[in-house]
Amino acid sequence: MKKIFYPLAALMLLVTGCAFCWAAPPGVGRDQTLAAQPKANSIAELAARYDSSSCIECHQQAHDEWAKSIHARSIFGTGRTALTFKTAIVNGAMEWPSSEVKTPKDIKVEHLMGCAKCHLPQLADATDKVAQEIVTTIWDWDAALKKEDFDKAEKFEKTLTSLNINCLICHNRNAITHKWSEGYPKKDTVYGSKSGEHMDGKFTKMAKGQIVSESILCGQCHGLGPNFDQENPTQCATAYGSYLMAYVPEGGNKTCQQCHMKESKLGHDMQSYRSKVMAEKAVDMHVVTNSVYWRDNATIRPKTSVRVELTNHAGHGIPDG
Amino acid sequence: MPVPQQMGKGDRMGRGPYEKSGLLEDTSLPPLRTITQSYDIFFPVKVEEKDGKKVSTIASDSMDVEVKLWYLPYGTMDDDPFLWKEFKKTVKISTSGK
Numbered sequence: 001m002k003k004i005f006y007p008l009a010a011l012m013l014l015v016t017g018c019a020f021c022w023a024a025p026p027g028v029g030r031d032q033t034l035a036a037q038p039k040a041n042s043i044a045e046l047a048a049r050y051d052s053s054s055c056i057e058c059h060q061q062a063h064d065e066w067a068k069s070i071h072a073r074s075i076f077g078t079g080r081t082a083l084t085f086k087t088a089i090v091n092g093a094m095e096w097p098s099s100e101v102k103t104p105k106d107i108k109v110e111h112l113m114g115c116a117k118c119h120l121p122q123l124a125d126a127t128d129k130v131a132q133e134i135v136t137t138i139w140d141w142d143a144a145l146k147k148e149d150f151d152k153a154e155k156f157e158k159t160l161t162s163l164n165i166n167c168l169i170c171h172n173r174n175a176i177t178h179k180w181s182e183g184y185p186k187k188d189t190v191y192g193s194k195s196g197e198h199m200d201g202k203f204t205k206m207a208k209g210q211i212v213s214e215s216i217l218c219g220q221c222h223g224l225g226p227n228f229d230q231e232n233p234t235q236c237a238t239a240y241g242s243y244l245m246a247y248v249p250e251g252g253n254k255t256c257q258q259c260h261m262k263e264s265k266l267g268h269d270m271q272s273y274r275s276k277v278m279a280e281k282a283v284d285m286h287v288v289t290n291s292v293y294w295r296d297n298a299t300i301r302p303k304t305s306v307r308v309e310l311t312n313h314a315g316h317g318i319p320d321g
Numbered sequence: 322m323p324v325p326q327q328m329g330k331g332d333r334m335g336r337g338p339y340e341k342s343g344l345l346e347d348t349s350l351p352p353l354r355t356i357t358q359s360y361d362i363f364f365p366v367k368v369e370e371k372d373g374k375k376v377s378t379i380a381s382d383s384m385d386v387e388v389k390l391w392y393l394p395y396g397t398m399d400d401d402p403f404l405w406k407e408f409k410k411t412v413k414i415s416t417s418g419k
Contacts, residue, residue: 084337092339114339226329226342235325236338242352250353273392273403283350285406287388291414300377302364302414308388309357312350319349319392321323321341 034173034187035125043133043159046126052167054200062167065268071165074119075134082138082160085115088234089135096232107135114234118221120163121174134160170217175209177220182210215243218256235321242316252315259315273318282318284311323347362386364414383413 040046056063066072076082093101093111101111108128109116112135116123123130141156167190175191176182185191190198191209198206211217223237224244243256260270264277273279286309294301312318326343327335335341350356365380390406391398 087337088339091337225344232339233329233342234338235335235341235343238323247352250351252353273405279405283390283405285388285390285408287408287410289386289410289412291412293414293418298375298377300366300379302366302379303361304364304384304386304412304414306360306362306386306388307357308359309355310350310390311355312352314352316352317323317347317349318352319322319394321325321344321349 032186032188033184034168035122036187037125040126041129043130043137043163046122046130047162049125050122050166050168050173054202055167058199059167062268065266066166068269069271071270073161074165075116075163076157076160079157081119082141085112085134086138086142088115099232104135104139105132107131110231114227114230114232115236117227117229118223118237120165121221122163122169134163165221171209171212172203174220175212175217177211177216213255213257215240215255215257218260219243222256237320239316239320242320246317247315254315256315282312282314284313285309286311322349379414379416382416383411386410386412 034049037049040049070077074081075085089101089104089107089111093099093107094103099111101107109123109126109131112123112131123134137156137159141153141160144150144153144156171190171192172185172187176185179185186205186207188203189205189207190200190203191207191212193208193212195205195207198204209217219240221237222240222243223235224241225238226233226235243252259281260278261267264271264275264281266275266277269275271278273282288307288309289304290307291304292302294303323344324346325335325341326345327333327340329342332345334345335343362384364382364384367378367380369376369378386409388406388408389404392403392405394401394403
């Protein structure tokens with residue numbers, strides 16, 4: 001009797017284990033999160049789930065600043081990012097024997113996550129159909145550009161930029177890194193510096209986000225080195241690694257937010273050297289010249305020695321990898 | 322600049338983020354540290370024969386020194402170069418004395 005009972009019990013456990021994981025998929029998609037709804041099935045659905053257009057009327061300034069930042073175009077960038085997504089598929093996944101990608105049609109969410117984990121983390125809350133739609137749109141955009149059909153290219157660009165790192169990524173979906181200790185981000189709450197009622201129709205509560213003013217908020221996307229969580233690791237930004245292992249050991253104690261949002265006065269328009277304030281704060285160049293008339297009988301070798309001192313005042317190496 | 326390794330092995334640089342893993346070399350400016358580089362620039366010297374002897378003289382007693390710190394995000398001057406800092410000075414060398 002006993003011998004029959006045990007395997008049965010084991011089987012029962014297996015089944016309930018699986019049922020549980022369908023109801024509440026692991027990752028950020030637990031319980032009352034935005035991510036926990038059924039997966040978005042189109043670019044439009046994914047954009048709608050993280051739609052932050054309602055925030056504009058009350059947070060005009062934050063919105064206008066954000067719109068100027070590259071976070072507002074995080075899979076398009078200056079165009080180079082979208083093109084590199086394409087290169088990553090053609091020169092990467094399609095060439096690798098075990099990726100199971102023979103043509104762009106084989107691309108699934110998992111193939112894009114090596115980039116999207118930072119460029120579009122909410123892609124994890126979408127189906128493979130969305131991955132396909134992104135791929136098709138990048139291909140169509142590139143083809144339109146090559147044919148110099150700029151109206152069409154602009155239309156595809158608009159579709160690609162409708163997915164981005166917006167208010168709801170930093171103030172909701174990715175506002176909590178330590179979800180077991182702090183709890184999962186709730187779908188009716190914006191995380192900032194205080195808690196209480198919030199006037200938005202859908203996000204009716206404010207809660208204090210433990211990391212919103214901490215470097216780790218930015219660090220989760222600004223890279224450490226190879227992304228070992230991927231089956232085929234990628235490596236892009238490494239600024240957070242440099243911050244942790246070079247800036248802090250030299251005695252640096254400012255947060256990303258202090259330099260990029262406050263001292264720069266750029267707020268949500270987080271910028272690199274392309275912005276004048278950032279360029280000026282970044283590097284000091286000090287040059288000392290010393291002229292020497294070197295001589296030895298008939299030979300003369302007058303010279304000037306130029307000593308260049310460069311000091312990087314940023315919170316990480318310049319440039320980032 | 323940080324020179325990433327290709328697929329985490331060997332001596333080849335990785336270009337795209339899909340093939341970058343690891344680091345072969347890093348010549349970027351480290352935070353909060355001062356990097357010093359020195360360059361010797363020689364004044365052009367004319368060598369002439371005078372009364373059967375070689376005589377060296379300086380072509381000019383002054384020289385315009387220009388130091389430019391360029392950032393080349395894509396590695397070449399043809400692709401979006403950015404002039405970060407610039408220094409200009411005219412330096413002189415003495416014209417009298419032995």
